[in-house]
Amino acid sequence: MIENHIRLGSDDYNRIALRDDKRVVSYADVWDKVQEKSSALTGYKCVGLALDNSVDWVLWDLACLVQGVVVVPIPPFFTKAQTQHALQSSGCDGLIKDDGISPLPFIPVDLPLGTAKITFTSGTTGTPKGVCLSSQSMLSVAQGVVDMLGVDFAGVHCSVLPLAVLLENVAGVYAALIAGATVVLPSLRSFGSQYENLHSVLSTEKATSAILVPEILRLLMGQVVARAPLLDLDFIAVGGARVDKVLLSTARSMGLPVYEGYGLSECGSVVAMNVPQRDRSGTVGTILPHVKTDIIDGEIVILNPAFLGYVGAPHAGIFKTGDLGTLDDDGFLSVTGRRKNVLITSFGRNVAPEWVESKLLSFPDIAQAFVYGDGQAHLSALIVPSRPDVEIAAVVDRVNKDLPDYARISDFSMTAPFTPADGTLTGNGRMRRDRIMATRLNLQKESKMKFYDRLVKETESARQELYAVPQLMDGIKGKISRETYIAYLTEAYHHVRHTVRFMMAMGVRLPESKKWLHDAISEYIEEEKGHEEWILNDVAAAGGDKEEARNATPNLETQVLVAYNYDYIARQNPVGFLGMVFMLESTSIQIANKGADAVKGNLGLPQTAFTYLYSHGALDIEHLKFFEDLVNKIDDPEDQAAIIEVANNTFRLFANVLRSIPHEQEVRNVA
Template identity: 50%
Template sequence: MSRVLSALRTHAPDQPAINDWTYGALAGAVDQLAADLHGIIGDGQQPVAVEASNSAAWALLDLALLQLGAPSLPLPGFFTADQRRHALGDAGAGWLVTDKAVPGAVTLPVGEEMLYLQRLGHAPVALPAGTANITYTSGTTGAPKGVCLSAAGLEQVATSLVQVIGADYAGRHVAILPLPVLLENVAGLYCTLLAGGHYLAVSPTTLGLEQPFQPDFARLLAALSILRANSIILVPELLRGLMAAIAQGGRFLPDLRLVAVGGARVAPSLLAQAGMLGLPVYQGYGLSECGSVVALNTPAANRVGSVGRVLPHLHLEIDPATGEVSLNNHAFLGYVGGAAAPARIATADLGSLDGDGFLSIQGRSRNVIINSFGRNIAPEWVESELTAQPEILQAALFGDGRADLTALIVPSRFGQDAAALSLAVARANGALPPYARVARWQAVAAFTPLNGQLTANGRPRRDVIAAAHAALLSPDEDEAPMPQPFFDRLVTETEPARLALLSVPQIQDGLTGRISLDTYIAYLTEAYHHVKHTVPLMRAARVALRPDQTWLIPALDEYIEEEEGHEEWILNDIRHAGGDAEAVRHGTPRAATQAMVDTAYRFIREENAAGFFGMVYVLEGTSTAIATHGAEAVRKSLNLPKSCFTYLTSHGSLDIQHMEFFRTLMNQVIDPRDQQAIITMANCVFGLFADLFRAIPHSRPSQEVRHVA
């Protein structure tokens, strides 16, 4: 008998299973639904197509078809009308079950929900014996391909997942991906039932997902909080959106213990940012032919940058000549209308295994870019670093046979500032080796299934994208590769130091609003003691410039005029937050703060006055990040008025404008001595600024919130 169906009768009968169904009631309901279906469709082996939103009824229908041994054909709601027609006809679907009333359909009551069964006129198609699930996946062409899978193979995947993750993680699993997506069906529903957890199949409207390519992430975040989700499964784009909602809204998900993410490569920097927001994210890898999941990082075995260890029932091999990954076959029976499945599955994915058995996937073999220097570049690798930046929603990389790479970028919001996109590309380049960095980029409209530039399951159709933007991808053949602008070099060569700064616990918790009022006032105190030196440092740099550097004086004068008196803003914030502003004014900084200020004066006086702009980059760039992502979260968490945040919020808007001015200025710095001085100073100040934050006494807020005027 099916492992999943057996589990329904193994767990405590009064334990919640699916939505309001307990395990005891669920087993009986599945029996009844299977009997009702058998009375209508008999023993016929034509597939039963399922087209419905996530619900308990969908899950019970899936279990009833499993019990009947009838092939299930789940239809995702994001399929186009042509893809839907193709799948139904290609598989020879005999029946269609929907959650919408259809004239002449047979009514199937499932508890308080209702499903509707209608006969279809498709001619039967020969399917491999034992087919339990037909999953239609779309690759680089528009017509989906039917993957026939066995029940035993799918349940083996779910069993292995429970084994490596642990049944104790089976708490309240909320289905975010559509249940017709194999990953949610197997790794979500089947795993939860095998482990004795509570599966919540919530409507897309409740989750803010009624528009699958335009989610309402604020509503999704609120729903997950109300539902107290313990585990969820996401694709990278949903992860990015959820992270943005957390950072902007100051609402956290303390009940989450496992966020599995797959479907596309995830940049390590995005995983690091997720950790800063308190999200326990674990990357995995899979393909439909293997029954969804192949490998997964887990709480007990996690290696960022990999997709985890291969599930215990699988044996993976990597071709030493090509790097292609292949796997033994447990679930795949063959494609609809095709030959029987081979004993091993060639994935067309390029991968490597480390000494501890963690798998890394570099990309698809057919997508590899070979530049004019003979270097192989997996575009998915570079694209994942680009889309890890909050300013970038989608990216597609091109450059086969050329000396440099061009990226087509879809901004995360309409009207995104070009300077912000430039900085985002530079940050992504900081995580890449020189041969894989983006030299050119162009902002374009979104890639979607409707314009043919995405497959139905969200993968870029590169040939269509390239054809649509041919003019942007075809520079003059005589055009020389653009030299890297100095600003981009500055960002690239200081990126490790910037990420180290952002990993400091005081900053991580500040970005998510998890700091006490005392910690916030302590931060403002140290900010006062270094900000009061900003204008004096600029004046010192102005005096110390060499004769050939005097062209920088107008920029310093503009900065001086802009920064004058900002330390008083900080004292006002301290006063409004209930702190002693005058004690701060007449007090002394912590040793780490003084060290940063002293180093800046010494560098200006003894090294190179132009190096001061390295400090400008650190302070403006960091205050922008903190102001944009942290100020509102802290304000809401501590229930403070906006008058306590004038310094941070003003610098958020000011420094976004300043960064474009700064980028233009830095790209005019051509003297190698000055360039190196700016980079050296920036790396030094990143480290000293990190020490400043580490020295701040840090405690998270208590349950009792302090109110101030």
């Protein structure tokens, strides 16, 4: 069936059908290449497809459709757990990767009759939901796209989204092949982690069409401004989330031929689309010829959905999309928001957050926006700026002027980008609102906590791991030998002697904006000078050889602790060393005096053998207060994250240092 559709696509069989950076396949050769793949599918019933965008991905996909093998595309942004769930719940007995197909041990499951593909979308929950589609339903969508757009646009289609995203798979590749276009399939890596190379790829490939989600469109707009217009492009479909008409008009003024569409996996990817011949600003276009829709109680309802059901749950009848919308007299569909996302303010006003978000996103200064405030008097927003120097407050003021009182943003906070990788976006760019509420808003609350309190809270587990080390527990009780105590002092000498050097290295590497920390570093250096000699004097007072301790080779664990800190200061973030300071000082005030008292009493050692511990027990109480005041002034999220990271890691590394000290649970008195 699919062969017949695609054979109609190009009268010129020498025309290139598929191209990536490794191979080129003409229309004349497509089915020979598909048959080569088909032979490897013998005996398989359901296979996962986990490849980067490539000619191979498309050939394997077509081979599965031809052979009647159910294919389960695995999105590259899925976690291991999500991938495992998709493969196991579908009953995949094979997995296609770079080295070919290999068997899987999963038990076959009953799937709706006619299932050809299971597309998994992470949706609004962490567990992916498998949508079962027939080959006929997908081809109907692809043919509908071609019928609406026309074959005149069959030039060079560049796949920008992952092929495992149904929109790119069906409306991109299938439609392009039916129309007779050349499908260019760059590796996703070639675009860059933040699509920073998108303009270059589209320009080099002379792409005439592409499918983008709004976030990627905004990135491309910035690249066009910085570089040059993309004159070859004739059609860019934009979908996955609501796009404000101001943003679309701005993109078009840059020469980007953008047209908004709307779709769902349950409908085979596309329900409606604007095209050059039939376009209306502010709508998602007209309905594809084969799709039957209605608006019931304000909700968009599909009367003849394409899907056969979800994995484990067959479907029959109409499909309620959950999207709110309207259909005008000319057949143009408008999507106003999600029914379940509607916010009801404490004044009883209903607000679709997508409406307000689209207003914010109409300004290129804002890359992403999330509006919330259910049950509150006013709305709030989490905002991702498109660049560091943006005056977001000014943008919010401008947006508010065009909104009614009940829909205005009263306060906002900056946040890190929403991505599929951290679970805050689905693969096609839809916000997972529940996930954002559960994670980002909690982080916002935590950000209002003083940073020192966060540091204490987020290092609790690592700190308790240190306090559970037998050498430390027994030391606090005084149940260690003199040899163990001297061994401890020896290892302490070999990391304490680097403290001043650590501080100096930190100060040298601080950027200009962080030079205000120099005063604190100078104070630490003044306080810490010579402490390593105190330790050697304690060794001698305890009956050891101070020069032997000085010249000893420290245990590997001590060397790793020292090397980690030098490396982090030099290669990561010098401010992070304050995490090591926190580890040492917080540990000292907890154990130094108590441990010194117990060991001194049980071993009968003189007071002069505990200079280092007693001094740090007292000093570090003052130091820790100084430290608390200092780190509470650090408001850079990257610096805060670095301090927490180093603190957690050095608690664990110091625990290893203590574990490396020879120790028997017995007391041998010096007498």
